[in-house]
Amino acid sequence: IVRFTSPLTGADAVGIDDGEQVVELSGITTVGELLRLSSDELRDRCAGADGPAHPSGSVRRLAPVDGLMEVWAAGVTYRRSREARVIESERAADVYELVYDAERPELFFKSVAWKVSGDGDRIAVRADSEIDVPEPELGLVLNSAGEIAGYTVVDDVSSRTIEGVNPLYLPQAKIYLGACAVGPAIRPVWEVADPYALDITLTITRAGETVWDGKSSTSELNRRLDDLAGYLFRADTFPDGAVLATGTSLVPDLPFTLGDGDTVTIGIAEVGTLTTTVVRGLDAM
Ligand code: DO4
Numbered sequence: 001i002v003r004f005t006s007p008l009t010g011a012d013a014v015g016i017d018d019g020e021q022v023v024e025l026s027g028i029t030t031v032g033e034l035l036r037l038s039s040d041e042l043r044d045r046c047a048g049a050d051g052p053a054h055p056s057g058s059v060r061r062l063a064p065v066d067g068l069m070e071v072w073a074a075g076v077t078y079r080r081s082r083e084a085r086v087i088e089s090e091r092a093a094d095v096y097e098l099v100y101d102a103e104r105p106e107l108f109f110k111s112v113a114w115k116v117s118g119d120g121d122r123i124a125v126r127a128d129s130e131i132d133v134p135e136p137e138l139g140l141v142l143n144s145a146g147e148i149a150g151y152t153v154v155d156d157v158s159s160r161t162i163e164g165v166n167p168l169y170l171p172q173a174k175i176y177l178g179a180c181a182v183g184p185a186i187r188p189v190w191e192v193a194d195p196y197a198l199d200i201t202l203t204i205t206r207a208g209e210t211v212w213d214g215k216s217s218t219s220e221l222n223r224r225l226d227d228l229a230g231y232l233f234r235a236d237t238f239p240d241g242a243v244l245a246t247g248t249s250l251v252p253d254l255p256f257t258l259g260d261g262d263t264v265t266i267g268i269a270e271v272g273t274l275t276t277t278v279v280r281g282l283d284a285m
């Protein structure tokens, strides 16, 4: 499922991309509208796509997040994330140790829809931070009933400098313009046989050279996906659905940091590849 600029009208559109062509879903203009449907209704709606068709490579994809959709994220759901945060936070290390094993997961708000970057867009590191990293994460696309409707790729771009000083600074480390990228598409839930067996890769290139790369798998996740979604919907409503990033398992060793002009490529098997370019500071976004 892709959100894109219609070459016919120039307006935002939603369609089904089979790799060769994108077929518009007539009567639907936002992903949020699709996420008001149940998973069964969504499946029927996708199978019946009958709008204008465009060659797959010819449409500009937009982040598949719009309307009233919100992006949320889970934290410390992989051992590697716990380890890296214990090292960087020193005196507050217990906070991360405790939440890794706690029944209630860490969930935090990440972005409103209109601020989300898509595939081919820019992401940003803060000008008041020294160590900044991408966080490649499997994103759950949740419908308004809280069901997993599909999967996407999320980059939970983060300032390690700011979070490392004090975990109470987490919103400043995690929520700012350019800190959230989602895309390039939504892979429907019925097309992914086992979401706990997906390879995740991260490649960071600088002036054409790879400066960091790594690989992990959702098999290392310390939580159940339905459980994370259940906590998000326990005491809140999402009329247009939500994206919930499920935590990172790839964290470069200190003192690696993203730099201005870096290219970040995140691949999740069966879900997609999200590529963005880093800029430094608000003025460059
Ligand atoms: O606990 C802070 C954030 C953790 C996080 O974003 C992650 O584990 O991916």
Ligand code: MG
Pocket (backbone or CB within 6 Å): 073, 074, 075, 135, 137, 156, 247, 248
């Ligand atoms: Mg994260």
